[in-house]
Amino acid sequence: MSVQMDVRVLELPLRHAWTIARGTSTSKRNVIVELREAGVVARGEAAPNVRYGESAETVTEALGKLAPALEGDPWHFRVLSERVDAALPGNHAAKAALDIALHDLAGKRLGVPLYRMLGLDPANMPLTSFSIGIDDPATLARKVSEAEPYPVLKVKLGAKDVRETFGAVRAATSKPVRVDANEAWKPEEALAHIEWLAAQGVELVEQPLPAADVEGAKWLRQRSPLPLVADEALMMASDVPRLAEGYHGINVKLQKCGGIREALRIIETARACGLKVMIGCMVETGVGIAAAAHLGPLADWLDLDGNLLLSADPFQGHPVVDGRIRLGEGPGLGVEPRLRP
Numbered sequence: 458m459s460v461q462m463d464v465r466v467l468e469l470p471l472r473h474a475w476t477i478a479r480g481t482s483t484s485k486r487n488v489i490v491e492l493r494e495a496g497v498v499a500r501g502e503a504a505p506n507v508r509y510g511e512s513a514e515t516v517t518e519a520l521g522k523l524a525p526a527l528e529g530d531p532w533h534f535r536v537l538s539e540r541v542d543a544a545l546p547g548n549h550a551a552k553a554a555l556d557i558a559l560h561d562l563a564g565k566r567l568g569v570p571l572y573r574m575l576g577l578d579p580a581n582m583p584l585t586s587f588s589i590g591i592d593d594p595a596t597l598a599r600k601v602s603e604a605e606p607y608p609v610l611k612v613k614l615g616a617k618d619v620r621e622t623f624g625a626v627r628a629a630t631s632k633p634v635r636v637d638a639n640e641a642w643k644p645e646e647a648l649a650h651i652e653w654l655a656a657q658g659v660e661l662v663e664q665p666l667p668a669a670d671v672e673g674a675k676w677l678r679q680r681s682p683l684p685l686v687a688d689e690a691l692m693m694a695s696d697v698p699r700l701a702e703g704y705h706g707i708n709v710k711l712q713k714c715g716g717i718r719e720a721l722r723i724i725e726t727a728r729a730c731g732l733k734v735m736i737g738c739m740v741e742t743g744v745g746i747a748a749a750a751h752l753g754p755l756a757d758w759l760d761l762d763g764n765l766l767l768s769a770d771p772f773q774g775h776p777v778v779d780g781r782i783r784l785g786e787g788p789g790l791g792v793e794p795r796l797r798p
């Protein structure tokens with residue numbers, strides 16, 4: 458093999474217990490891949506998602522099976538990424554780690570940041586939202602005050618207590634707020650919630666209905682006063698055309714689709730279908746967040762706060778300045794470990 462691969466599982470405690478419509482977690486186990494070639498160390502990250510049957514163990518096992526697909530000239534990073542994708546079904550988080558690392562490697566060998574390889578202007582970076590999980594009203598008020606540096610918030614809502622939860626946030630701030638229901642609602646109640654949220658100055662609603670409710674999404678889109686964004690309903694570029702009837706925009710995540718190569722296809726397909734684009738993330742370190750941030754200038758909305766939810770990010774990524782990720786001049790992802798192991 459031309460590149461050498463190392464795999465490391467990271468235990469990442471969260472700053473706060475994280476609750477969304479699907480459940481609660483207090484820490485995350487992600488997998489860091491390092492590719493070494495000619496003295497260059499490149500990194501990618503897998504943030505496994507239980508919704509897709511992934512864990513640090515399934516990712517580690519998949520990476521072992523995918524490693525032979527890296528054989529070849531790493532300058533052909535796109536070809537290698539396609540080969541990785543074809544080598545196994547599913548396992549998108551593992552594939553994302555390799556695709557991100559291949560892009561980091563190419564950028565580092567060229568000595569240019571990833572956004573420059575993609576021809577993007579970092580001055581076009583949208584504001585990123587800061588996410589607030591479901592909690593009791595007093596804790597929500599505290600989280601809103603901790604989120605003071607971030608000019609846009611994203612609030613998670615569940616099946617129950619929608620007005621209490623959102624009301625606690627609204628009572629604590631007049632900032633623009635986005636809402637994510639993570640599939641928790643049914644069509645009629647979703648419309649009632651969204652009409653009420655529109656009156657509360659909400660910007661958009663993410664995944665109000667279960668991903669599989671295609672007819673419900675079409676019904677809701679015709680009536681919703683707020684833009685609806687598909688998250689769980691979107692995995693790959695091939696999903697995008699049928700989502701245009703049920704949503705106004707899509708939330709692209711490298712971990713869902715398998716990396717930068719597929720994320721770019723999704724974004725181009727969404728634009729061709731007249732859809733808005735959000736770039737989002739899982740709970741990830743600065744490695745995964747940086748990979749998504751380099752695509753940021755292509756988005757209408759950004760939700761790249763995954764590393765800010767960690768007790769400590771083991772990587773030195775890009776700072777958020779006045780609500781915008783400021784990409785530096787560092788080559789590739791522009792991210793290095795905080796402490797050398």
Ligand code: MG
Pocket residue numbers: 637639663664688689708
């Ligand atoms: Mg979401």
